[in-house]
Amino acid sequence: MKISICFPQYNRINFLLKSLAIIEKQTYSSLEIVVSDDASADETPLEIGRLQKAYRYPIVFHRFETNQGYDRNYRKSIELASGDYCLTLGNDDSLNLPDAIERLAGFLKANDFPEIGFSNFVEENNPSEVIRRAATTAVLGTGPQLALRHYSCFSFCGGLIFKKSAFDHFNTDRYDRSVYAQIALACSMVCSGCRLFSLSEPLVLKDLYFDGKSQHTYRDRIAKKWKDFRRVDGGLKSVINVLYTVFKNTGTMTPRLLYKVFGKIYMHTLPFWILDYKYNHALPEACGICLGMKPWTVPQFKHLSAWGRFKIILIYLAFSFAAFVTPSKLFYRHKNWIYSLVKR
Numbered sequence: 001m002k003i004s005i006c007f008p009q010y011n012r013i014n015f016l017l018k019s020l021a022i023i024e025k026q027t028y029s030s031l032e033i034v035v036s037d038d039a040s041a042d043e044t045p046l047e048i049g050r051l052q053k054a055y056r057y058p059i060v061f062h063r064f065e066t067n068q069g070y071d072r073n074y075r076k077s078i079e080l081a082s083g084d085y086c087l088t089l090g091n092d093d094s095l096n097l098p099d100a101i102e103r104l105a106g107f108l109k110a111n112d113f114p115e116i117g118f119s120n121f122v123e124e125n126n127p128s129e130v131i132r133r134a135a136t137t138a139v140l141g142t143g144p145q146l147a148l149r150h151y152s153c154f155s156f157c158g159g160l161i162f163k164k165s166a167f168d169h170f171n172t173d174r175y176d177r178s179v180y181a182q183i184a185l186a187c188s189m190v191c192s193g194c195r196l197f198s199l200s201e202p203l204v205l206k207d208l209y210f211d212g213k214s215q216h217t218y219r220d221r222i223a224k225k226w227k228d229f230r231r232v233d234g235g236l237k238s239v240i241n242v243l244y245t246v247f248k249n250t251g252t253m254t255p256r257l258l259y260k261v262f263g264k265i266y267m268h269t270l271p272f273w274i275l276d277y278k279y280n281h282a283l284p285e286a287c288g289i290c291l292g293m294k295p296w297t298v299p300q301f302k303h304l305s306a307w308g309r310f311k312i313i314l315i316y317l318a319f320s321f322a323a324f325v326t327p328s329k330l331f332y333r334h335k336n337w338i339y340s341l342v343k344r
């Protein structure tokens with residue numbers, strides 16, 4: 001079974017080169033590397049051209065002449081692959097263990113080759129703490145309820161795994177420019193009968209360091225001073241729109257499911273971001289996302305029933321208030337337990 005490691009590349013070539021140096025130590029032999037470059041302004045083509053001549057595994061390289069945006073580049077990196085399965089990584093991510101792909105291949109063979117999945121990961125600066133989006137190693141099932149329960153597991157592209165034939169069947173440009181094409185693709189597949197699986201092993205090494213520095217993350221851009229305050233939505237309105245569109249297009253949308261979409265955002269996701277911003281000393285950003293995510297400003301809010309709209313407003317007020325008064329350190333101390341509870 002051949003597995004493709006797919007990178008949607010844009011600048012940051014030094015991080016990608018470090019990642020590829022780590023991947024070269026894999027124990028699995030039937031690998032290929034796929035790099036889709038979204039018109040990088042750095043020396044990506046030159047450096048990859050040099051590496052192709054000596055690298056242990058074959059490297060497939062494609063370059064867009066003009067910038068296409070993250071979603072198109074992400075899909076292109078998988079389109080180019082010739083493997084039976086594709087594992088996607090950000091260009092400052094890598095594989096955590098030398099036998100990561102060996103473990104993945106063993107799971108896939110033992111579980112009748114399921115179509116789509118995700119793994120846990122660790123950060124390079126704290127490799128002992130596993131960041132858990134997967135509670136178990138198992139085939140979880142299929143259907144819209146499962147897609148809704150696990151959609152957030154696809155917000156980070158590192159460690160997402162697609163059976164190539166299933167990807168080819170569902171691949172579409174419909175969600176390009178949403179910045180959440182992988183969430184849309186995953187939910188479409190699971191809603192339409194593809195089997196979702198999860199791997200509790202941390203296959204991915206996230207946020208690599210280069211010359212003692214990591215790439216800038218969202219934490220470097222959030223407002224920590226009141227003079228920088230502004231209303232933001234953190235991309236959550238786009239998430240709601242993507243989920244609404246996926247469920248509608250797959251014929252699985254019901255009033256109850258739409259209510260659950262809003263409930264998950266306002267009971268889980270928004271409070272988490274408020275707590276995370278507080279933890280990172282960014283109270284202005286926490287207030288900004290709370291005000292920017294007033295439910296009645298979300299276009300799909302109008303499709304809820306009157307009773308549903310009333311309940312979502314109450315949930316928004318109650319859970320946002322709870323997030324502001326809950327000590328962030330207390331939340332982070334029990335974060336993994338809370339995550340496992342939410343995923344049930």
